[in-house]
Amino acid sequence: MTVQDPLVRIQGISKSFGAAVALENLDLDIARGEFVTFLGPSGCGKSTTLRILGGFQQPDRGRILLDGEDVTRLPPEKRHVNMVFQDYALFPHMTVRQNIGFGLELQGLDRASIKRRADEIMSFLELQPFAERYPAQLSGGQRQRVALARALAPDPALLLLDEPLGALDAKLRGQVQQELKSIQRRTSKTFFFVTHDQEEALTMSDRIIVMNHGRVEQDGTPEELYFHPATRFVAEFIGETNLLTGKVRGVDSDAVVMDWCGQTLRGHAPAGAPRTGDAITASIRLERLGFHAQRPDTPNALQARVVGKTFLGSRMAVDLEVAEAEGARLKAYVDTDVGQSVGEAPVWIGWDTDSMAVLRD
Numbered sequence: 504m505t506v507q508d509p510l511v512r513i514q515g516i517s518k519s520f521g522a523a524v525a526l527e528n529l530d531l532d533i534a535r536g537e538f539v540t541f542l543g544p545s546g547c548g549k550s551t552t553l554r555i556l557g558g559f560q561q562p563d564r565g566r567i568l569l570d571g572e573d574v575t576r577l578p579p580e581k582r583h584v585n586m587v588f589q590d591y592a593l594f595p596h597m598t599v600r601q602n603i604g605f606g607l608e609l610q611g612l613d614r615a616s617i618k619r620r621a622d623e624i625m626s627f628l629e630l631q632p633f634a635e636r637y638p639a640q641l642s643g644g645q646r647q648r649v650a651l652a653r654a655l656a657p658d659p660a661l662l663l664l665d666e667p668l669g670a671l672d673a674k675l676r677g678q679v680q681q682e683l684k685s686i687q688r689r690t691s692k693t694f695f696f697v698t699h700d701q702e703e704a705l706t707m708s709d710r711i712i713v714m715n716h717g718r719v720e721q722d723g724t725p726e727e728l729y730f731h732p733a734t735r736f737v738a739e740f741i742g743e744t745n746l747l748t749g750k751v752r753g754v755d756s757d758a759v760v761m762d763w764c765g766q767t768l769r770g771h772a773p774a775g776a777p778r779t780g781d782a783i784t785a786s787i788r789l790e791r792l793g794f795h796a797q798r799p800d801t802p803n804a805l806q807a808r809v810v811g812k813t814f815l816g817s818r819m820a821v822d823l824e825v826a827e828a829e830g831a832r833l834k835a836y837v838d839t840d841v842g843q844s845v846g847e848a849p850v851w852i853g854w855d856t857d858s859m860a861v862l863r864d
């Protein structure tokens with residue numbers, strides 16, 4: 504992704520630990536004020552990138568530019584960067600106010616300035632009622648907010664967040680996600696967030712970088728990654744999907760025409776479109792399959808029988824067997840009333856070209 508006037512430039516960063524390659528030639532620009540999420544499975548290199556950005560680890564090769572300055576060899580305290588850890592790392596023997604003031608003291612600020620800045624940030628994050636409490640006297644969500652306040656107090660250019668919501672239960676997590684996103688918007692700070700939770704990444708980010716084995720698998724907005732995954736890895740890692748394996752029949756200006764189990768389908772073409780005869784895989788999200796009583800006026804339409812239904816509350820998961828195509832199965836999410844109304848008789852399924860992403864693999 505091209506970024507104008509980036510705050511952070513990661514250039515050709517590689518890092519190995521013995522035989523284990525953590526990062527391989529990583530290039531990435533991050534814009535000012537962007538909420539960027541590094542997403543990927545365990546061991547893909549997320550934390551290594553974060554530690555290199557923070558100055559806690561040195562890369563084997565490459566450099567990091569922050570606001571145009573090469574900071575690769577600078578220690579953490581000399582960078583305009585701060586970090587929020589998963590376990591918050593709050594000092595248990597210090598009050599909320601003292602925890603927040605700690606970084607400011609290290610910066611050498613005088614007492615009056617520390618008090619002013621701590622009050623300002625506590626008021627901003629609605630922490631004043633807890634100012635004199637100790638971490639043990641706070642809920643998980645409140646502790647998280649104190650950790651964030653402490654990291655934001657010295658006004659860093661870049662904030663690194665290492666799975667900061669990992670310790671929260673599911674309900675609180677959703678709430679804190681919204682809160683964190685809103686704080687990021689209001690401060691216009693650049694957030695570099697690391698998670699292995701795809702839902703969290705989709706909810707919060709302006710941009711997601713999907714990592715796999717130390718390399719960037721895809722870089723884009725949440726919508727781009729969800730609806731137009733570039734690879735099978737991204738299609739499967741983010742959300743649920745149907746993967747259709749077939750052959751290219753032809754390529755025109757806006758679509759790849761493919762054969763799947765004797766059906767002709769049209770999908771969104773990836774960069775560097777495949778050639779006629781190539782074996783390919785396409786991804787279609789479950790909720791993008793529409794049900795119709797008659798043949799729909801869509802580029803992709805086929806008849807199918809419902810062979811299974813699962814009630815999920817507001818929607819149903821429906822298993823489909825495509826008529827006249829043995830072994831061709833699809834799964835769809837439909838509104839519960841639609842799911843309940845379909846019976847034994849074949850139904851028409853339709854979707855448009857843009858909903859089906861032809862993958863690069």
Ligand SMILES: Nc1ncnc2c1ncn2[C@@H]1O[C@H](COP(=O)(O)OP(=O)(O)OP(=O)(O)O)[C@@H](O)[C@H]1O
Nearest residue numbers: 520523524525544545546547548549550551552699
């Ligand atoms: N200090 C270290 N010593 C040896 N190997 C390491 C070290 N740190 C990371 N690695 C290895 O480098 C690779 C990337 O690790 P990293 O911690 O960056 O992954 P991650 O994506 O953050 O994973 P997780 O989600 O589990 O934290 C892994 O194979 C890991 O085992």
